[in-house]
Amino acid sequence: MRQERVKTVIEPRSAWFDLKFREIAQYKDLLFLFVRRDLVAQYKQTILGPLWYFIQPILTTLTYTLIFGNVAGLSTDGLPKMLFYMAGVTCWRYFSDSLNKTSNTFTQNAQIFGKVYFPRAIMPISITITNLAMFGIQLLLFFGFYAFYVITGQFSLNLQPELFLFPLLIVIMMLLGLGFGFILSALTTKYRDLKFLITFGVQLLMYATPVIYPLSSLPAKYKPFILANPMTPIIETFRFMFLGSGSMNYMHLGYSIVFAIVLFLIGLIIFNRTEKNFMDTV
Amino acid sequence: MSDIAIKVENLSKQYRLGVVGTGTISHDLNRWWARIRGKEDPFLKIGETNDRSKAGNSDYVWSLKDINFEVRQGEVLGIIGKNGAGKSTLLKILSKVTGPTTGKITAFGRIGALLEVGTGFHPELTGRENIFLNGAILGMTKAEIKSKLDEIVDFSGCARYVDTPVKRYSSGMKVRLAFAVAAFLEPEILIVDEVLAVGDAEFQKKAIGKMQDVSKGEGRTVLFVSHNMESVKKLCTRAIVLENGQVKFDSDANSAVNFYANAQKLKLNLHSNSVWNFEDAPGNENIKILNINVSPINGDVLSISSGIKIEYSFYNRKEDINLATTVQVTNLKDEIVIHQGHKLAYNPKSRRGVYTISFHIQPYILNAGHYKLGLIFGENARYVLWKVEEFIAFELSSEFEKDLPKVLPGTLYLDMSPEVNFEPVG
Incomplete structure (x- = not known):
């Protein structure tokens, strides 16, 4: 009853383009168990735990409404300020959370990685999937406010047929968050101080993304820079499909897709090369 | 049986010493520049061995160096060696951790590695959820775990608590549950570290028993790392001895264990000279040992029946302290057999000068064999003035009849004055 034995070769360096997709697929059960573990653990720890996911975006949205909307008087493309900011904040938070949490995969999990082998990419991928739950909660909150504005007659329902592209937006955001996370986690293992720079950098990047202002309000000479940011078309498309404002540009969206896929693949290659010897440097 | 399961060729592993993290960018650039020009890595120094006690002249050490061996299918290979010999590094490479x-x-x-039980246990999850999580981390699929769930719960003996969060478990229960998951891991090649041998005696027995079943009954290949020579002898069919990152010996388990014990013996003849001049006497600024002598109390050969007299003189510089000295006798398994001291001065009134002290170990206490003698000098039974754990070595010979083995097992050899009574029946 001898079945075919798997051949494993352990060598100092693996092939450059070995993406280990097959290995990751073999461990898909582990992936979902990690997601489950993180969700359960987060909810069990505090009663207020899930509530925080509501409070935080509401506070952020209120702050933005007050400071950028009322004090600074930035344009919101004619949309109710709350809805405008909340749309941007919801998408941006998913991306930045995924990036921040995956960027220290190796240092955070050194304990478990030092004792047992599984494809390390499972860890950041599971984090990105876990974050989807929080994204879902914030999306619900957004829908709640949307409904409130529609019912009270302050805004009329304005869903666009491009709504069917919404799942694609989520996939692009996941790939972007993971891609950046992969590359940064490889770097933070070696140069630990980079972590502080990342938190700061992500915050800066937000101002280079149309979260607090619409793309249309930008002077033409800044537009190319803001459009080079792959998150720009995502937030613009999101606002367009749900609120009917902003622009829907398939060229820009296509750029985001290509950017996300290339970034993800490069990130995975770098990540896979780091996983081999990171235990010696952590 | 002749199929090769693992083949290790010229395996080496290098570690960087010191604080990793400073100057790595410049080293990386240097390396990269050398690679571009097709030169060798400038930081690899060939020929340096990993001897911890001596400071090397390179920042890098070879934790493993040119390791070659093969393991056949169904073999249980023991890996033995001192701390720092490279055993754990070898396991880590085999299990793909590094x-x-x-x-x-x-x-x-399929390689399954068990370097620690309970990796990834989460306190908030129930026992059942942790079984799935831990099993998946070790490489099992959900379906595999599901089919063995009842057996695992049964083996762990935690059936009643299986739906309780693990944070409410006692530490013993946690270990049992974790081991139960590991025990039902079914890779073709199993790598086990001796960490499994923690826990109470019953648990250890269970663990060893399970390991035996795995290797004997199911014909799987097992790699087993241990300091415990007895379990290596019991479990393994073959063993290799690692020393300073190199394979020193590769043979059946019994000879390997003997080789390892002998190799330690050879290292013992450090201080054959037991009288020193004051200038080069071992010690420090407070204590200097001038001479030491281990001799039989009766007769002129150290043996089980001769008794042992340990006598030494030392110079003490510190005045007016509570001075004490301790002798420590260790056997080759590194078990401390005796650790006993004597107060030389109290009501702090030690004097500067040479103290001579003798300790006596009565006949029929220690079994025959090799022993290491260490000395400790202390102040107020608290502060160590000077300490040396392996100072000199001595051997107790046995005096048995010719048909008995030279050394019988056991730490002690007592005069038990056996009394026999016999009544014929029928």
């Missing part, structure tokens, strides 16, 4: 620096390993079959 990569080798040079060399190649080819393995046929």
